[in-house]
Amino acid sequence: MKTAITGNMELIDRLNSDVEKEREEATAEAIAFVQEQSL
Incomplete structure (x- = not known):
């Protein structure tokens, strides 16, 4: 699971975005x- 988290730092940044559309x-x-990971 660690690689999933580090591999998605950009995604995490976007989840914390001030832009609502970007967050959605x-x-x-x-x-x-x-x-996908749980399949």
């Missing part, structure tokens, strides 16, 4: 990523 897109990506 990053959230959708994060959810898709987690779902």
Whole structure:
């Protein structure tokens, strides 16, 4: 799981973005990523 976190630092930055649209897109990506990992 450590690589998943370090590999997604950019995604984490976007989740913390001040831009709402950017946050929403990053959230959708994060959810898709987690779902892929759990298959």
